[in-house]
Amino acid sequence: MKILICMSNVPDTTTKVRFKDGNTVFDTTGVQWIINPWDELALTRALQLKEEPGSGIEKVTVITVGLADVEPTIRKALAIGADDAIRVNSQATDAYDVARQIAEAIRSEGYDLIMCGIESSDYNNSMVGGMISEFLDIPSVSSVSSVTVENGRFKVKREIDGGKETLSVTAPFVAIVQKGIALEPRIPSMRGIMMARTKPLKVVEPVAPEVLVEHIRYELPPAKAKCRMVAEDNVRELVQLLHTEAKII
Amino acid sequence: MSVLVYTENWDGKFKKLSYELVSYAHAIAGMLDTETVAVSVGDVSDTELTALGKYGASRVLSVQDARLSQLVNQAYASVLYQAAIRENAQVVVMANNFTGKAVAPRLSVKLKAGVGAGVAGLPLSVEPFTIHKKAFNGKAFATIVIKSPVRILTLLQNSFGVKETGGVAAIEEFLPDLAEHDFRTSVEEVSKITGKILLTDAEVVVSGGRGMKGPENWAPLEELARVLGAATACSRPVSDEGWRPHEEHTGQTGKIIAPNLYMAFGISGAIQHLAGVSSSKCIVAINKDPDAPIFEAADYGIVGDAMKVLPEMIAAVREMKGE
Numbered sequence: 001m002k003i004l005i006c007m008s009n010v011p012d013t014t015t016k017v018r019f020k021d022g023n024t025v026f027d028t029t030g031v032q033w034i035i036n037p038w039d040e041l042a043l044t045r046a047l048q049l050k051e052e053p054g055s056g057i058e059k060v061t062v063i064t065v066g067l068a069d070v071e072p073t074i075r076k077a078l079a080i081g082a083d084d085a086i087r088v089n090s091q092a093t094d095a096y097d098v099a100r101q102i103a104e105a106i107r108s109e110g111y112d113l114i115m116c117g118i119e120s121s122d123y124n125n126s127m128v129g130g131m132i133s134e135f136l137d138i139p140s141v142s143s144v145s146s147v148t149v150e151n152g153r154f155k156v157k158r159e160i161d162g163g164k165e166t167l168s169v170t171a172p173f174v175a176i177v178q179k180g181i182a183l184e185p186r187i188p189s190m191r192g193i194m195m196a197r198t199k200p201l202k203v204v205e206p207v208a209p210e211v212l213v214e215h216i217r218y219e220l221p222p223a224k225a226k227c228r229m230v231a232e233d234n235v236r237e238l239v240q241l242l243h244t245e246a247k248i249i
Numbered sequence: 250m251s252v253l254v255y256t257e258n259w260d261g262k263f264k265k266l267s268y269e270l271v272s273y274a275h276a277i278a279g280m281l282d283t284e285t286v287a288v289s290v291g292d293v294s295d296t297e298l299t300a301l302g303k304y305g306a307s308r309v310l311s312v313q314d315a316r317l318s319q320l321v322n323q324a325y326a327s328v329l330y331q332a333a334i335r336e337n338a339q340v341v342v343m344a345n346n347f348t349g350k351a352v353a354p355r356l357s358v359k360l361k362a363g364v365g366a367g368v369a370g371l372p373l374s375v376e377p378f379t380i381h382k383k384a385f386n387g388k389a390f391a392t393i394v395i396k397s398p399v400r401i402l403t404l405l406q407n408s409f410g411v412k413e414t415g416g417v418a419a420i421e422e423f424l425p426d427l428a429e430h431d432f433r434t435s436v437e438e439v440s441k442i443t444g445k446i447l448l449t450d451a452e453v454v455v456s457g458g459r460g461m462k463g464p465e466n467w468a469p470l471e472e473l474a475r476v477l478g479a480a481t482a483c484s485r486p487v488s489d490e491g492w493r494p495h496e497e498h499t500g501q502t503g504k505i506i507a508p509n510l511y512m513a514f515g516i517s518g519a520i521q522h523l524a525g526v527s528s529s530k531c532i533v534a535i536n537k538d539p540d541a542p543i544f545e546a547a548d549y550g551i552v553g554d555a556m557k558v559l560p561e562m563i564a565a566v567r568e569m570k571g572e
């Protein structure tokens with residue numbers, strides 16, 4: 001069996017977000033790029049599954065839709081342990097287009113499990129994974145916190161509003177993963193970094209783009225008013241303020 | 250033409266979120282000069298269904314199919330797709346919750362409809378269809394244009410509010426055509442969280458961080474939550490350490506919430522934590538370090554020891570509520 005990890009290249013989580021060209025473009029000056037944290041955990045889980053004796057998983061591939069400048073991030077995924085990688089040579093702007101590009105690039109490759117993160121930390125859409133499943137007409141399970149494999153069948157746990165469920169799913173399917181899928185992301189070893197240089201990275205050309213959503217402008221949130229400080233020995237005053245001034249309790 | 254809104258139910262009951270979604274859909278229907286049609290799946294009483302009219306739905310399509318008692322993403326997307334076609338929907342509104350995130354992307358592909366995911370307010374214009382959404386984990390907002398003739402919006406809970414317009418919704422049975430092919434996942438085991446206010450529903454949230462020092466110190470925090478009718482939450486290290494259950498973890502890698510009031514005890518306010526709570530209407534911080542970054546995000550603050558402040562806070566709230 002084969003696992004595909006959809007990987008988004010995102011600014012480091014502590015990046016100070018700035019925009020340029022009249023707030024129409026994200027300013028990438030000085031930005032450190034990382035594997036979207038969820039995708040890093042998905043990759044970690046996929047590698048764990050592959051190492052499990054008898055899991056039947058032979059290969060873990062990562063795919064990214066992006067231009068050549070995302071390749072360092074792809075190499076990092078290879079260094080962590082992915083066997084090979086695909087880059088669809090297109091600027092990722094719209095979730096629908098990204099999902100379509102991925103679906104078209106892998107339609108005939110026969111992946112049994114496709115893993116996506118629940119959300120990319122730049123566009124915060126929570127969309128790409130579910131869209132890929134629909135383009136491929138295969139099942140999807142979202143908010144997945146655990147994936148295991150037994151006798152060639154996948155068991156997944158997902159969170160729903162107010163509870164958790166265990167599901168049994170027949171491959172191929174898409175798992176959209178969240179917290180719990182793996183505890184700590186795996187980090188590249190020295191040997192992994194050496195090996196990553198020679199692992200296959202296939203570049204495929206995109207199908208004609210179909211963009212449904214355009215980002216036309218960005219704004220920073222309005223500056224917050226100064227925090228109103230209350231003395232430690234005057235907790236009652238704070239409760240009064242919340243009642244009379246903020247009117248929330 | 251119509252604005253379609255999916256109203257999820259919990260054991261046959263709607264909750265505030267459902268009414269908020271209908272109110273929101275109705276406001277958009279007003280901008281488009283069209284009607285609001287709700288879709289409900291499962292066993293919901295007629296009284297509950299007609300009550301959606303109070304918030305602006307003129308009709309409710311009621312879908313009964315035993316196979317839909319579990320959330321099967323593909324089947325649910327198919328139901329909403331058929332409803333959208335039947336009602337000639339220009340906009341489909343859903344919640345930005347687990348269900349919305351599971352179903353909206355599949356529906357988007359079926360309808361070839363662009364998605365505004367995690368929107369917080371009404372469109373700035375409907376021609377072109379322009380709307381604000383959260384981006385970069387709450388560090389910015391993006392203005393997006395959805396270019397497709399049909400659009401899907403997933404609304405952030407608690408961001409629009411419930412607006413009563415008065416009215417009664419007509420109930421229509423709706424029998425979508427579902428194939429075996431739509432049901433390829435099956436739930437084998439369910440564990441429900443009961444008797445607790447859900448973090449994602451709560452209007453008030455009381456949260457603790459590593460500054461609480463250990464799980465044994467959570468009793469006063471839970472007591473404060475009880476007197477306030479609040480849910481409890483925590484920072485990531487707290488759930489990683491196993492001091493609190495994982496469901497309580499808020500932040501970029503946990504739950505993203507927007508209650509009216511978020512009270513942080515012993516939380517430093519790291520950027521990844523704030524990513525999950527910064528949309529709260531009011532943030533109160535109690536931290537012994539006057540330079541803790543949480544005070545930059547907070548509206549009210551006390552520099553002090555959480556262990557000392559908590560009992561006094563409980564007493565003061567009790568007194569205010571006349572308990």
Ligand SMILES: Cc1cc2nc3c(=O)[nH]c(=O)nc-3n(C[C@H](O)[C@H](O)[C@H](O)COP(=O)(O)OP(=O)(O)OC[C@H]3O[C@@H](n4cnc5c(N)ncnc54)[C@H](O)[C@@H]3O)c2cc1C
Nearest residue numbers: 458459460484485500501502515516517521522537538555
């Ligand atoms: C990729 C990534 C994702 C992450 N995602 C999340 C996330 O989703 N959610 C999250 O929370 N974190 C997340 N983190 C971790 C985050 O960076 C912080 O490490 C974490 O939020 C700190 O938790 P804390 O505030 O409880 O602990 P600390 O940073 O240790 O802060 C404890 C605070 O308590 C105060 N304190 C100590 N004693 C007392 C006392 N007696 N009374 C009052 N105050 C006291 C201290 O002054 C301090 O400010 C993530 C990190 C990374 C790298």
Ligand SMILES: Nc1ncnc2c1ncn2[C@@H]1O[C@H](COP(=O)(O)O)[C@@H](O)[C@H]1O
Nearest residue numbers: 007065092116117119120125126127128
């Ligand atoms: N450009 C991309 N290339 C490959 N996968 C992506 C890309 N963008 C998003 N994804 C995947 O989709 C998930 C959710 O992203 P989003 O829908 O943008 O919130 C991510 O965690 C990735 O798994």
